[in-house]
Amino acid sequence: MISLSYAEENYLKGIYHLSDGGKKNVSTNDLSHEMKTKPASVSDMLRKLSEKKVIDYRKYYGVNITEEGTKQALQIIRKHRLWEVFLVEKLHFSWDEVHEVAEELEHVKSPILIQRLDEFLGHPKYDPHGDPIPDEFGDVKARPRMPLHELKNNDTGQIVAVKDSSAAFLRYLDKVGAYIGARIKVLDKVDFDGSLEILVDNKKTIFMSKDVAANILILQ
Amino acid sequence: MISLSYAEENYLKGIYHLSDGGKKNVSTNDLSHEMKTKPASVSDMLRKLSEKKVIDYRKYYGVNITEEGTKQALQIIRKHRLWEVFLVEKLHFSWDEVHEVAEELEHVKSPILIQRLDEFLGHPKYDPHGDPIPDEFGDVKARPRMPLHELKNNDTGQIVAVKDSSAAFLRYLDKVGAYIGARIKVLDKVDFDGSLEILVDNKKTIFMSKDVAANILILQ
DNA sequence: AAAATTAATTAGGCTAAACTAAATAATTTG
DNA sequence: CAAATTATTTAGTTTAGCCTAATTAATTTT
Ligand SMILES: [Mn+2]
Ligand SMILES: [Mn+2]
Ligand SMILES: [Mn+2]
Ligand SMILES: [Mn+2]
Numbered sequence A, B: 001m002i003s004l005s006y007a008e009e010n011y012l013k014g015i016y017h018l019s020d021g022g023k024k025n026v027s028t029n030d031l032s033h034e035m036k037t038k039p040a041s042v043s044d045m046l047r048k049l050s051e052k053k054v055i056d057y058r059k060y061y062g063v064n065i066t067e068e069g070t071k072q073a074l075q076i077i078r079k080h081r082l083w084e085v086f087l088v089e090k091l092h093f094s095w096d097e098v099h100e101v102a103e104e105l106e107h108v109k110s111p112i113l114i115q116r117l118d119e120f121l122g123h124p125k126y127d128p129h130g131d132p133i134p135d136e137f138g139d140v141k142a143r144p145r146m147p148l149h150e151l152k153n154n155d156t157g158q159i160v161a162v163k164d165s166s167a168a169f170l171r172y173l174d175k176v177g178a179y180i181g182a183r184i185k186v187l188d189k190v191d192f193d194g195s196l197e198i199l200v201d202n203k204k205t206i207f208m209s210k211d212v213a214a215n216i217l218i219l220q
Numbered sequence C: 001a002a003a004a005t006t007a008a009t010t011a012g013g014c015t016a017a018a019c020t021a022a023a024t025a026a027t028t029t030g
Numbered sequence D: 001c002a003a004a005t006t007a008t009t010t011a012g013t014t015t016a017g018c019c020t021a022a023t024t025a026a027t028t029t030t
Helices: A006-018 A028-035 A039-051 A067-089 A098-105 A111-120 A167-174 B005-020 B028-035 B037-053 B067-087 B098-105 B111-120 B166-175 B210-214
Strands: A055-057 A063-065 A158-160 A185-191 A196-200 A204-208 A216-219 B055-057 B063-065 B156-162 B183-189 B196-200 B204-210 B216-219
Touching: A006 A028, A006 A039, A006 A063, A006 A067, A028 A039, A039 A055, A039 A063, A039 A158, A063 A067, A067 A098, A067 A111, A158 A167, B005 B037, B005 B063, B005 B067, B028 B037, B037 B055, B037 B063, B063 B067, B067 B098, B067 B111, B156 B166, B210 B216
Parallel strands: none
Antiparallel strands: A055 A063, A158 A185, A158 A216, A185 A196, A196 A204, B055 B063, B156 B183, B156 B216, B183 B196, B196 B204
């Protein structure tokens, strides 16, 4: 297996995410935005990743991640999410504090480390944000999930993940009392702006904007 | 607190160790050997570390670590050793497998991470090789310890640390049955080559060369 | 105390990963 | 469909961290 640098790993992960798991073609500009670098830097990196055969790159036409690239991206994501679980379950981090740290830990190179960590955590299937953890072969157990803002009046379901893992968003969810695993029901949907009134665990009613709801993923 | 790069952290740690915790002056050549880089690269790095005030550097006369440098070195060592404890106690690594991985983990930047890890581990005082773990203020509980080859006939004591943490040495100790915490007694010391016959835990007799004994540290 | 040896530094290069500015390709618009 | 706009790449710099070769400083030897 070809070895990638810290920066290359981050780019590959960015490409994997923007391509929606390999389905879509990714543009230089979008990637530069994702990576917080300039398009010129992205062009440089794409050439290198292409030489390492983890992406297919046609100048001016964007990139597609290869089979090998997908495999590697999934292993980085596996590490990231396992570390997130560790931080929350064992070190009592809150779910809005883990992303940054996992962003570093995911690059530690030691296959045995990640295997043992997985065992130690009891082979978790999902990370603290509800995202599935790929297994050692890169297999992902995907659950069908739908953004909350697409639900109709009286629809019910369970919060299983968040689309946005930023600290600001997660802390907002903490404040209003939304969490992974919560059972919800749409009490009212305002036509004018798409904002929602939600019943949580048959107890608490919370109001949220369409933008917030769009970042909450529901299993029906 | 000035922020150091990954490479700078490793150099500073190297300087700290070679200087015996700040007591000795360190030469460019010795450091280049320690870091497995060329003396020219060391000169470059010393200039940079000097600008960051973590070392006192007089050209051609070697370096001394500053107060600030010592503080930072101790925090890196703290992280290194806490991670080693984690790997052994929680992930069931053997003591000869942890050093390399800790060498990477020690650079993860997150004060809260290391504080929580310390709590999770129950504030351990020593790492798997018997080395003391500095506390968050850089205070180290040093035990008086003596290399085994300096003991006399019939002297007794307890193995509390190893000087060499290489996998080869540690696996050799595993094989002969020497471990941290073992009670030992010197049964015989051969004048000719300094090799030793040792009684371990009043049960097992083991023979070892002077070189091996010199890397085993005893609390009397 | 000069000569020889050893240690350390400087000079000049290389690569990775970023950048800005300029050039060029692709796409959209009148 | 030519012109304008937007996206992307290329060219040329920068910085960190390494290298080799050449130079210079310090130390040891005769
Ligand atoms: Mn990362
Ligand atoms: Mn996550
Ligand atoms: Mn290290
Ligand atoms: Mn250790």
